[in-house]
Amino acid sequence: MEQYHRNKKIIFLFLLPALLVYIIFECIPVLQSFYFSFFEWPGIQGVPLAYVGLDNFKALINDAQFHRAIANILLFVLIGILTQLPIGFFFAILLYYTKHGQKFFKAVYFIPMILPVTATGLLWQFILKPNETGVLNNLLSKLGLENLCTGWLVNSKTAMMCIILVTTWASAAYYIVIGLAAMNSIPDEILESATIDGANTWKRVIHIMVPMIWESIKISVVMIITGVLKVFDMVFVMTEGGPNGLTHVPATLLYSQAFKYNHYGIGSAISTIMFMISLVITIVSLKIMNKEDKKSATKERGGRKVWRQV
């Protein structure tokens, strides 16, 4: 048996196809992307790459549109955490205390999440249309709130917020399911003994539930951050970065720089910066989680358990 599990030929042959595909289509392009960020190339076959050193990064540092994209993504992360997390865990708690129809409501809440992002973006784009053709505006004027009517995705004041909130609509269900799984893994005896001690529902939630699912709340925050940093589809479908580039996030800016304006070097520099940010956040959050893990190795609960079920 020991010999079988050290058979070099099997190891090589079984590992090879996955490694080849993975290295050719993912690893090498990632490395190439770093390399390209030091070059300028207009995207025309036959034209050689021109080495420009750090010029692409310097250009980005002075580029107002890039600043806007970074500001947008930070806002996206912030509002994402402030909306998805409370909504998700609030409804997880409500569902935890729902005796009849828990499964039904959970299923309904999950629907926005399984729709293709293209469809979600387009259907909301339709709802948020300007003038009275937009459904939301139509509804507002019926309620006598005409002064609130606006071109939601055209108005520079509302466009970004609309995209962020539609993303919340489409992803809050993640945190309902994760929160509910974490709560279900709390041993019943703990909640029961608290009830006997005279703690009311509210106290039980704050003093017992929240600490016990703390782990899964932390994981959720990390998931929202890493997820939002990569946002492309929703912005691309709803506004394509418009009006006037005001709703660009790094990923859509990368796309338009590379494939609209043929600035492949600038695009690569954006992707390098995105990759670095993503790497730093992943390492930092893993570090934080591991530390806590060692500290509380004995009281593993909640999120960690969800993690395990994977």
Place this chain on the structure above:
Amino acid sequence: METSLNRKAKRKKRICQILLYAILSVFAVICLYPVFFTLNSSLKDNTDIFAAPFSLPGTPQWENYVRAWTIGKMGVYFKNSIVLTTATLFVSALIGSLASYILAKFKFKGKGFVYLLFIAGMMVPIQTVIIPLAVTFGKLGIVNNFPVLVLLYSAFCLSMTVFIVTGYMKGLPDELEEAAVMDGADPVIIFFRIILPLSMPSLVSASIFNFVSAWNNLLFPLVFISKDSMKTISIGLLSFFGAYTSDYGAVMAAIGVSIIPPIIMYILLQEKMEKGLTAGAVKG
């Protein structure tokens, strides 16, 4: 005395219950209404969509779906998405589970590194690779090429597959292979007859996650598919939306075509899908 207290408590509990269901229902409407609105509008003609957006369709305009399916080519896009996604799931499940078997059970130098390499892919945003790939594919003249796209999609499914399946296979006891190894069975047979069937639950979880990300992928087809007859449902929908902005009924029907299959799949596989999707939530 006690009964009146009891009654009070009961009443309080009842009010709480009503409040609970009221809040749950309001949120349910927020989640469902936009979807219902789309499906409802997909059965109306242009005038009705704007004149009476909130009412039910008078006579259902099924022709909207016919127009979306034929003129809008949603039928073609739908078929393309099915082909591309199915092939991707097959390839990534096959090569991913072969690699997972090695990473879970075998011993060799550098195993930790190989595993980490696969897992690290979970944090690579797909936008990172799009420019280098566009350049390389451009040089090699690869465009509108399904087999290459399947390999590309599969590469991005591998991290999740290896992560989930390796973890699962580690839990399978060695004794399962032992008898077969004693009998001198071929490793390929051991894998397909013993290991793979036992690992199915984990492979299903991984595949559901991969299905959703492959079916929804927008960026790869956007850059690598230019031929209309090869477009997938995500970019097809986008180009139909751009080209037929005045035929709202058909546009709504096209959105309907793209959202009905995932909804049906969810209804059939509810628990499995929740598990598969939240497993991969890290990927965003």
